[in-house]
Amino acid sequence: MVKIAKAPEGFTGHGFFATKLDKAVGLARANSLWPLPFATSCCGIEFMSTMSSHYDFARFGAERLSFSPRQADLLMVMGTIAKKMGPVLRQVYEQMAEPRWVLSVGACASSGGIFDTYSVLQGIDRIIPVDVYVPGCPPRPEQILDGVMLIQELAKNESLRRRNSPEYKELLASYGIQ
Amino acid sequence: MFQTIESVELESLLKEKFPGKIISVEKLYDVTVAGVHLEPIKEIIQFLFDSGFKFLTTCHGIHYPDAKERFGMIYHLHDLPRNLRIRLKAFTNADPPVFPSLTDIFPGADWMERETYDFFGFRFAGHPNLKRILNMDDMEGWPLRKEYPLEDQARFDKDDKMFGR
Numbered sequence: 001m002v003k004i005a006k007a008p009e010g011f012t013g014h015g016f017f018a019t020k021l022d023k024a025v026g027l028a029r030a031n032s033l034w035p036l037p038f039a040t041s042c043c044g045i046e047f048m049s050t051m052s053s054h055y056d057f058a059r060f061g062a063e064r065l066s067f068s069p070r071q072a073d074l075l076m077v078m079g080t081i082a083k084k085m086g087p088v089l090r091q092v093y094e095q096m097a098e099p100r101w102v103l104s105v106g107a108c109a110s111s112g113g114i115f116d117t118y119s120v121l122q123g124i125d126r127i128i129p130v131d132v133y134v135p136g137c138p139p140r141p142e143q144i145l146d147g148v149m150l151i152q153e154l155a156k157n158e159s160l161r162r163r164n165s166p167e168y169k170e171l172l173a174s175y176g177i178q
Numbered sequence: 179m180f181q182t183i184e185s186v187e188l189e190s191l192l193k194e195k196f197p198g199k200i201i202s203v204e205k206l207y208d209v210t211v212a213g214v215h216l217e218p219i220k221e222i223i224q225f226l227f228d229s230g231f232k233f234l235t236t237c238h239g240i241h242y243p244d245a246k247e248r249f250g251m252i253y254h255l256h257d258l259p260r261n262l263r264i265r266l267k268a269f270t271n272a273d274p275p276v277f278p279s280l281t282d283i284f285p286g287a288d289w290m291e292r293e294t295y296d297f298f299g300f301r302f303a304g305h306p307n308l309k310r311i312l313n314m315d316d317m318e319g320w321p322l323r324k325e326y327p328l329e330d331q332a333r334f335d336k337d338d339k340m341f342g343r
Binding site: 083084118119 | 312313314321
């Protein structure tokens with residue numbers, strides 16, 4: 001069954017359809033996200049399941065995983081991030097081009113989880129801004145898909161000016177990212 | 179130079195070769211365990227190496243905060259052809275303790291000693307590259323020493339806003 005993405009609000013007439021540029025770009029972006037999996041532990045195993053045929057992540061237009069941050073739109077952080085891994089994750093984020101979204105999958109990436117200890121970063125939002133958190137230890141594939149769908153909603157409804165706004169620049173500056 | 183040592187002979191051989199340096203020898207779970215003085219540890223290991231214990235299974239530090247000699251190194255040696263194992267223990271009270279590096283006998287001791295340095299702060303004389311291996315370089319303290327409370331209540335890196343404990 002072929003499912004076509006729903007058109008955004010707009011005006012239709014004979015042979016034309018008019019809508020906002022924001023909405024058209026958002027539609028394209030949301031349905032062709034290139035995720036970069038940053039999988040460090042068991043949440044990554046759940047992601048492998050999410051990617052494969054049963055849960056079929058490709059349905060959401062995310063067939064193509066980008067293992068280079070340069071082409072990725074969505075950084076999926078899955079697993080425990082040790083403090084020593086922190087600068088690596090941050091560099092990967094900095095290498096991504098705008099617009100970029102971050103999905104924090106699982107308790108460890110979101111808050112350090114059970115690893116309440118000296119060597120583990122207590123949540124990736126200490127070093128990079130996060131758009132959606134997926135709770136669970138590890139979360140089921142359905143939950144990961146739910147998180148990705150929330151990212152799609154963000155992408156659909158994002159203003160084209162957002163990434164140039166002073167608020168966004170301030171957010172990045174608060175993380176020390178240019 | 180290859181000498182044959184049977185497991186039962188290990189104790190008498192060590193005591194004969196290093197008189198007064200071997201504190202105790204016992205057999206636990208088919209493994210000979212020898213407590214030895216710190217100074218001749220490298221000669222003892224070199225002697226065992228020449229006798230067939232060519233494999234350093236592991237070496238690591240240990241901290242007994244209440245003991246008379248608090249810091250120790252444990253060496254596990256393995257004689258692969260004859261499948262004999264020996265465990266050596268050497269203790270000291272110096273802080274930081276200094277042990278001889280085994281890197282010239284066993285190149286594999288390099289990372290093991292770095293790990294021990296990383297977690298216990300032990301120094302290894304003669305080690306080519308003694309720096310932290312697993313933890314952040316700018317970390318302070320030696321996490322596996324038993325001198326820290328289990329949890330510091332004043333820590334600032336834990337946030338309960340969304341995901342509480």
